[in-house]
Amino acid sequence: MTETPLTVDFISGAIDYRRRHGGGRGQALPKALGFRPGVTPDIVDATAGLGRDAFLLASLGANVTLIERNKEIQKLLEDGMARAATASDSHAEIISRMILVKGDARDILPELRPETVLIDPMHPPRRKSALVKNEMRQLRAIVGADPDCEELMRVALSAASKRVVLKWPRRAAPMPGMRSPSHQILGKSTRYEVFMMAPAREDQN
Numbered sequence: 001m002t003e004t005p006l007t008v009d010f011i012s013g014a015i016d017y018r019r020r021h022g023g024g025r026g027q028a029l030p031k032a033l034g035f036r037p038g039v040t041p042d043i044v045d046a047t048a049g050l051g052r053d054a055f056l057l058a059s060l061g062a063n064v065t066l067i068e069r070n071k072e073i074q075k076l077l078e079d080g081m082a083r084a085a086t087a088s089d090s091h092a093e094i095i096s097r098m099i100l101v102k103g104d105a106r107d108i109l110p111e112l113r114p115e116t117v118l119i120d121p122m123h124p125p126r127r128k129s130a131l132v133k134n135e136m137r138q139l140r141a142i143v144g145a146d147p148d149c150e151e152l153m154r155v156a157l158s159a160a161s162k163r164v165v166l167k168w169p170r171r172a173a174p175m176p177g178m179r180s181p182s183h184q185i186l187g188k189s190t191r192y193e194v195f196m197m198a199p200a201r202e203d204q205n
């Protein structure tokens with residue numbers, strides 16, 4: 001059986017369903033990133049991938065900067081964003097809050113001086129690999145693993161002024177060498193580790 005080629009589709013399918021029926025700001029991801037009534041953070045998604053998280057966050061009103069380093073995935077994201085921008089006025093409005101930046105987030109984050117950063121690296125493959133969704137397998141075949149994700153976390157923690165959220169498999173051991181998160185939010189199969197930054201102290205002199 002021939003496999004459907006990997007695409008970024010913000011208009012139909014799972015992403016569209018999640019936008020319309022996913023539970024809005026009450027979902028674990030927006031909660032972890034600091035969405036509250038009257039508060040919508042600006043977010044840098046340092047591991048954009050197929051843009052599913054970024055699109056959801058932009059559909060909830062956030063301005064999202066997407067960073068992606070893989071050229072093939074960058075092209076898929078550009079195509080998906082261009083198609084969505086002409087699909088309807090509401091899709092165009094969401095896409096207008098999304099900016100794609102091409103490159104390695106370890107280099108780009110310090111220049112952006114972000115408030116809130118989301119990190120969702122390729123996770124270690126699960127033992128029950130048959131359960132890993134087709135789309136994830138295709139993505140993994142293109143980008144491989146993210147063996148430098150610990151360094152990316154360190155860069156994010158020193159660049160962000162408010163918070164860093166690490167999306168990690170619910171039952172996986174903590175990322176090695178990482179300090180304990182300020183708190184965690186548990187999703188069905190995902191654990192959101194939230195690292196809050198200490199507020200900058202006013203100079204007393």
Ligand SMILES: C[S@@+](CC[C@H](N)C(=O)[O-])C[C@H]1O[C@@H](n2cnc3c(N)ncnc32)[C@H](O)[C@@H]1O
Binds near residue numbers: 046049054105120152
């Ligand atoms: C698991 S996917 C992210 C999925 C994404 N959250 C979504 O909703 O579709 C991880 C992506 O991050 C990218 N990536 C990993 N490390 C990166 C880095 N240091 N800079 C930029 N992109 C990175 C990989 O190329 C891959 O496309």
